[in-house]
Amino acid sequence: MLDIKITRTTTPKTKPADETKLGFGKISSDHMFLMDYSVEQGWHDPRIVPYAPFQLDPACVVFHYAQELFEGMKAYRTAEGQIQLFRPECNAQRMQDSSERLCIPTIPVEDYVQAVKALVEVDKDWVPYSYGASLYIRPFVIATDVGMGVHASHTYTFCIIAFPSGAYYAEGINPVRIYVEDEYIRAAPGLTGYTKCGGNYAASIKAGEVAAQKGFAQVLWLDGVERKYVEEVGAMNIFFKIDGKVYTAACTGTVLPGVTRRSCIELLRDWGYEVIEGKLAIADIMEASRNGKLEEVFGTGTAAVISPVKELCWKNESAFIGGGVIGPVTQKLYDVMTGIQWGKVADTKGWIVPVCEG
Ligand SMILES: *Cc1c(COP(=O)(O)O)cnc(C)c1O
Secondary structure (H helix, E strand, O other): OOOOEEOOOOOOOOOOOOHHHOOOOOOOOOEEEEEEEEOOOEEEEEEEEEOOOOOOOOOEHHHHHOOEEEOOEEEEEOOOOEEEEEOHHHHHHHHHHHHHHOOOOOOOHHHHHHHHHHHHHHOHHHOOOOOOOEEEEEEEEEEOOEOOOOOOOOOEEEEEEEEEEOOOOOOOOOOEEEEEEOOOOOOOOOOOOOOOOHHHHHHHHHHHHHHHHOOOOEEEEEOOOOOOEEEEEOOEEEEEEEOOEEEEOOOOOOOOOOHHHHHHHHHHHHOOOOEEEOOOEHHHHHHHHHOOOEEEEEEEEOOOEEEEEEEEEEOOEEEEOHHHOOOHHHHHHHHHHHHHHOOOOOOOOOOEEEEEEO
């Protein structure tokens, strides 16, 4: 158990009145969680303080060599006024896995979950009220050693910030167009694809920009060796329903093991679908589309929950999916996942962790 010292702000901000205008990650809540690491003391001094800028030496390791990682999760308010989290221990475990790869000292799962809960409770008034809107939570760890040498830092700061965020689909669920990237890659065996480290995203921005200029919402990454097998989308895992079966890339080191991905696989299997985690060639997907067997395509991730795909464009050929309309399995996953998260559907899986009454 962490002994978290809480210092409340004396100048709370006014909360935005119109929840439909929140956007994503634009306005921070009033507080943040901090905890420091040193070799002598380990993780120490857990505290919640008013949200404020950091003061950091410009020579900090994080600024130059990107020894850093983050997580992304949400707090939800139910109609009954309970504030709750969705499988927070999965995020805590994933941060441990990311930490090992980046030589960052790990934080015990129970401490991570306690810290998130504590911040959400202090800032509970910042959890939005409308269905689909939530408090987006961003835990991250940065390396704070000062000096130009490339080495694992000896000091770190773990910080959690939170942002009230509007419903992702404020104007209804809109299926998206996706560009299959066949030049740039996001990950390769032995690299950091399975971690949520900032460097992965810095390296992916270019492809995203190019695709956006061509009118695509996201990039679909192919494997980094042969550029042949589908891996994932920007910040989402991706699923393909072909001839009744559901396919998604296996988490073998190059794909981010999404909590939403894992939960959707469990639900789909409960509902009797065969879900295959493995290699799926983009050429076979295009072939299935030509044969009318590409039934549904959707991305999964904490931000959007489920994002239906209406078009995949690969080497000047487009596969159009479901006539531009969300498919029945995609819709059911969306309804059940968001239903559990916002407390409208019974949580028979034990995925919900209550934080407090709000
Ligand atoms: C965060 C993320 C996901 C989705 O993970 P969730 O735990 O479902 O939010 C998928 N791919 C990438 C690259 C990500 O950064």
